[in-house]
Amino acid sequence: MFVQLNCVIIDADAANRQELTTFLARLGVHVVSGYPTIEPLAALLTRNDAPQLVIVNLDPNAPESLKKLGHLPRQHGAISFFVMSQVLDAALLMDAMHLGVKEFIPLPMSEEKLTAALDRISQSHGTGKKARIIHVVPTIGGCGSTTVACNVAASLARVGRTALLDLDLVQGGVASYFDVRPRYTIADVMDSAEKLDQQLLDNALTLHKTSGVAILARPELPEDTQRVNAPGLARLLGVLGRVFDYVVLDSMMSIDPVYATAISASEINLMVMQLNVPSAKNAERFVGVLRRMGVESSKIRIVVNRYVKKGCDIEPDEVERALGLKISWMVPNDFKNAIAAINFGEPVVIRAPRSEISASLHDLAGSLNGKTGSARAH
Ligand SMILES: Nc1ncnc2c1ncn2[C@@H]1O[C@H](COP(=O)(O)OP(=O)(O)O)[C@@H](O)[C@H]1O
Ligand SMILES: [Mg+2]
Numbered sequence: 001m002f003v004q005l006n007c008v009i010i011d012a013d014a015a016n017r018q019e020l021t022t023f024l025a026r027l028g029v030h031v032v033s034g035y036p037t038i039e040p041l042a043a044l045l046t047r048n049d050a051p052q053l054v055i056v057n058l059d060p061n062a063p064e065s066l067k068k069l070g071h072l073p074r075q076h077g078a079i080s081f082f083v084m085s086q087v088l089d090a091a092l093l094m095d096a097m098h099l100g101v102k103e104f105i106p107l108p109m110s111e112e113k114l115t116a117a118l119d120r121i122s123q124s125h126g127t128g129k130k131a132r133i134i135h136v137v138p139t140i141g142g143c144g145s146t147t148v149a150c151n152v153a154a155s156l157a158r159v160g161r162t163a164l165l166d167l168d169l170v171q172g173g174v175a176s177y178f179d180v181r182p183r184y185t186i187a188d189v190m191d192s193a194e195k196l197d198q199q200l201l202d203n204a205l206t207l208h209k210t211s212g213v214a215i216l217a218r219p220e221l222p223e224d225t226q227r228v229n230a231p232g233l234a235r236l237l238g239v240l241g242r243v244f245d246y247v248v249l250d251s252m253m254s255i256d257p258v259y260a261t262a263i264s265a266s267e268i269n270l271m272v273m274q275l276n277v278p279s280a281k282n283a284e285r286f287v288g289v290l291r292r293m294g295v296e297s298s299k300i301r302i303v304v305n306r307y308v309k310k311g312c313d314i315e316p317d318e319v320e321r322a323l324g325l326k327i328s329w330m331v332p333n334d335f336k337n338a339i340a341a342i343n344f345g346e347p348v349v350i351r352a353p354r355s356e357i358s359a360s361l362h363d364l365a366g367s368l369n370g371k372t373g374s375a376r377a378h
Pocket of ligand 2: 138145146147168172173
């Protein structure tokens with residue numbers, strides 16, 4: 001199975017080739033080679049390891065380049081051809097279409113248009129995104145976001161292939177909550193020069209046998225967190241999104257580039273809070289910035305953890321009024337089962353499945369799987 005589209009670039013300008021390679025890497029497309037001219041292409045496309053995508057910059061002489069491309073697109077129907085040019089001429093466009101070119105990308109390139117074109121062909125090459133990415137954000141230390149992320153992941157793993165990434169890069173506890181000892185961490189899959197293929201992923205992810213969750217842990221050494229960067233995470237999420245049904249991120253309340261990448265890549269930004277003033281204030285601030293970043297309300301979920309019917313500092317409807325959002329779930333307080341699960345190294349939904357907290361976390365996962373609507377429950 002392809003987890004990444006392989007691509008060949010033809011562009012007379014080496015700097016252009018490099019720039020496009022970097023851009024494509026961020027989108028999870030692997031550039032296998034680049035050439036200044038079209039000539040080497042014919043031989044390359046008949047090889048067993050032929051790419052699925054060829055991008056040709058037709059400039060400086062577009063009609064001439066198109067002529068050279070000739071019958072290649074029709075001969076290799078399984079390969080997608082994109083051409084680019086500064087010349088936006090109807091005749092040239094028609095010629096390109098007649099040759100079997102899939103997309104004509106006007107230069108200067110619109111990143112949005114290229115991304116959309118790539119999405120279209122990814123689906124047809126079986127490398128389209130299918131995962132729901134769920135970004136779990138704590139609003140205050142100890143509110144239980146790691147507990148929520150781990151248990152949601154363990155529950156979702158019963159219905160689909162699930163990966164869990166630890167984005168709490170310095171303090172994160174995902175590996176220890178599952179009692180696994182990873183050999184590789186998220187810092188090891190950030191190198192954009194290295195092809196992120198199935199084998200590398202299989203090595204990097206640690207499978208938790210009882211639950212089936214594939215875990216990508218935080219780096220062991222705090223200094224290795226510096227290797228984690230936004231383009232690397234975008235590429236990683238692109239690839240994981242094609243392989244898994246669910247990707248859960250145990251994250252932080254931050255809009256630094258790495259976290260902004262997680263926010264925009266996610267179908268759901270799930271904020272975990274407690275019914276107290278500092279947590280509610282942070283939730284309000286973070287909902288504010290998500291809105292300013294253009295995240296729609298439908299992509300934000302508020303989950304109250306450690307809920308007790310009597311003795312909360314603030315009432316749920318006060319929080320809802322302040323946030324302008326409904327609380328979508330309440331997980332009951334159960335210190336005994338929650339801490340025992342952590343000490344034992346197994347999510348509570350597996351260790352104590354019949355407890356009230358497990359039933360709540362399991363149903364919370366059910367409300368996030370994309371198959372049912374969200375309902376408030378406690
Ligand atoms: N629903 C709950 N009821 C009682 N204790 C909980 C609950 N959820 C989490 N905890 C406890 O709160 C502490 C912090 O949880 P953790 O998931 O690590 O939070 P965070 O990742 O937000 O810092 C842990 O001791 C955990 O056992
Ligand atoms: Mg945590």
